[in-house]
Amino acid sequence: MEFIREMLRRYFTLRRRDQFENDLADEIQLHLDLREQQLAERGLTPSEARRVARLRFGNTTRLKEKSRMAWTSEILSNFLQDVTYGARSLLHTRVLTAVAILSLALGIGANTAIFSLLDAVLLRSLPVRDPGQLVLLGTGTEDGIGSSIADSELYSYPFYRELLKRNQVFSDVAAIFSMTDDVHGFVVDESDQVKPESEMMHVALVSGSYFPMLGVHAQVGRMLQEGDDISQGDHPVAVISQRFWRRAFSSDSNILGRKVKLGSAFFNVVGVAPDEFFGTKVGEAPDIWVPASMTKSVPPGWDFNTGNFTQCVNIIGRLKAGVSLETATSNVNVLLQQITRGFSDADLSQKNLQTLNKIKVPLTPVATGLSSLRQEFSQPLQILMGVVVLVLLIACANIGNLLLARSRARARELGVRQALGAHRGRLIRQLMTESLLLALGGGALGVALGAVAIRVLIRLVSGGADTIPVAAGLDLRVLGFTCAVTILAALLFGTVPAVRATRLSLTDSLKDGRASSNTSARNPLAKALVIAQVCLSLVLMVGAGLFIRTLVNLNNIDPGFNRQGVLRLNIDSQSTGMKDSDPRLTAMFRQIESLVSAIPGVKAASFSAFTFREGSWNEAMLVPGMPGNENIGVHQNVVGDGYFATMQISLLAGRTFNPGDSANSQRVAVISEHIAQTLFPPGNPIGRHFTIHDDGKDIDHEVIGIVKDVKFSDLREKTKNVNYLSYRQRSWGFGDFEVRYTGDYSAISHAVQQTIHSVNRTLPIMNVTTLDEQVARTMTNQRLVAQLSTFFGILAAFLSCIGVYGVMSYTISRRTNEIGIRIALGADRSNVRFLVMRETLMLVSGGIALGIPIALAGRRVIETMLYGLHGTEVASIAVSTALLLAAALLAGFLPAHRASMVDPIVALRFE
């Protein structure tokens, strides 16, 4: 502390040096005068008094010097000198400095932004106690509800209870319901009135052991505990997130005892989680945590607490000290067999036992949390990180070149200083200080750019109106990273030029004569840097080309339905409190469909269980005479009559649903082409029957129509089987509503929402968008990579062009003399231009030749990110090469042109 205060005092005193000197001089003068006066009073003659006073005082100049020295240290003053000198010399070449700082800022900003997201999604540990001890049963790649004999990813709640009791390897175990429920709940205000407007609340159901296991302590009140989870349905308590506390309760300090209403149940808020805690899933920040014992009360009312074979929770355990992952894995696998077989209602048929025997549970360390984001974005983010590192390298090469050129121009200055006795180390330190100044300038600007870029990036990643809640931002870790990158960059581009510049043969540089004018052979380093830049740029551009091509290919995939002209939205029918099978609910759906269909501009409208990439309900279709069908899961989609017209899925044979298909008539189904071909015996399947197991019964259906195949969850997927059922016969609590329209989107959107509210005023409407957008969102990461890699590819090419321009300009300026002689001797101006252009061409072709094999090798790294590319890399390389050549030659043309305009008279006088 005292040291810092001392530094501050030093700083404030030294900042006003003139005043310091004046003050000191005044003070000393006063002393001398007073002493002189005293001596004179004692009887000395004025001149004698003056002499003695001075004598007694000592050497004033020396003493002033000493007083000044009290405030400075040599290192500090040298450093300050270097900084001032460096800043002055950088300001001297303003344009070059600006270009250097700007390109560095772009590079550092991009690195900061990508790293911050990469860190949040992939690297950062959960803010819990000893995250390194946490392991997940399974790999965390699935969520949902299953009902098999056992599963290696999802487990039943009773299984968790047994595991908790019987394992020997975990100090604690917790269960988390694998799906975060999106509930339209209500906040209860201070006077116990339920607020009229519902609010979207993300609700996580967790076991009572969850927070104790994580070691997360409440900011206010308490977290959930074992006692909240011991008996069914009688612990309506909730812990809320800091964000939700702010948003829904305006950070009310009397939060404890406030209530939220989820479905029909009221939950007491017992605590607020700490700010940094966002749960255990990166990218899914719950607003509310509720004990698993309350599962039935949280809409949609999953009831998983008692089902021994309802696999729906993730299990996380904390390894006991000294227990290895292997030991834990074998213990868990033994217990999986024992516990599963031990359930009283276990169906241990031959087939189930076979399945059970095959199940092997891997344990995955989850210090960084669970994340579906990670699966999706880990590769794109890593690729982008690689890309921005390359961009930064290119920027560094540019600055290195710039400094190299500058230091050569300063050769004379440095030579003189060395001749006058300056240490080489001192000169290197000074040049390095300049590099550091440049880097810091670039770094500071880069952080500012990065802060903006992070927000843009999260928007791009989210791909929709709601941004994914990831904790990416300029925190200390990210700033530390940026700082390290900045210093590394300075070392990278500063060291070599500084060492080179001070390694002089003195006489040469002092002569500064024509001996050194033959530079073409003298800056191989600068040329190597330019070649490297061009090479890296080519790699980036080829990559960008491949990603763009992939995006285009994906976009060109025919999903089997018409993406254009469809409005889609979600309603929350659970908020009505009616059961899915309630006839009033079905009537409401029908009323909405018919009223919306009547809106001018609307061609068709329909509810559906799924549209595109919204999960699935899979059941086998059992067709008489087709053994093996029971092993093939078929996507089941429950739809309205107008679904096929809305989606424009073409009917190939038979008919689609109509009002004649009622709850009391024969169950009917429309099957996809692929089902007709693979799950039915040869011949026309229309009129044939099949059964699906639904709601505990085998239900007979008759095929009434065949429609074209559609993509169901991914554009790249192989053709999937989709079977359509009518909600007139099979009730469904819909969320998805689709409207085919013509005309203005916002007008239609407004009219549709008004119509829905005219049927039910309080029905929450969400995610209003177009079908096209919904499909496009599934390509978010391809789009992200394509857009960003294109941007960086162009940036890299641009930086390389600056590099080419810089080196060629410099070469010309050093060869002015030679060029002058050539012209004087009769060389054609176009000849001179050609001379320079040829050199540019050599540099660029060198870079390209080096870049092509690297690009081809790099393609393998990004293989899995690509789609539908057959030999396209040739085209991509050709286009990139052409673009790069054109740009670089343009950059080289300017100096070449300048060279050809050299006036021989001036040139010969030059130097």
Place this chain on the structure above:
Amino acid sequence: MAALSRLGKDLRADRDEIPPGTLYLLVLKTLSVRGRLHGYEIAEGIQQASDDVLQVEEGSLYPALQRMLLKGWVNAEWGVTAGNRRARYYTLTQLGRKQLQAEISQFERVIGAITRVVQTA
């Protein structure tokens, strides 16, 4: 003794009027007794308090005062002398008081040791 001579290096007067290394101590003590003083008054103060035995090499007072300012032992502010001249007045800070205690106890320790050495001889 090593510490003493290091401290005293830039304080030692040509005429060796005061023991090396004690300049800080003397300045701090004088300020603590007499409060707010300017440089000349400090020099005079030391001389008077020692019944004119100790004479500060006057110039060396100023670098010492600057170092004490840097260390935060004293504060300086500008004022006007009786003769209506601009002067820099020094006062002791909290930190300076602590330093004075430290200097005194160190001084006593050294003097005690020296005395013992001299007496045994």
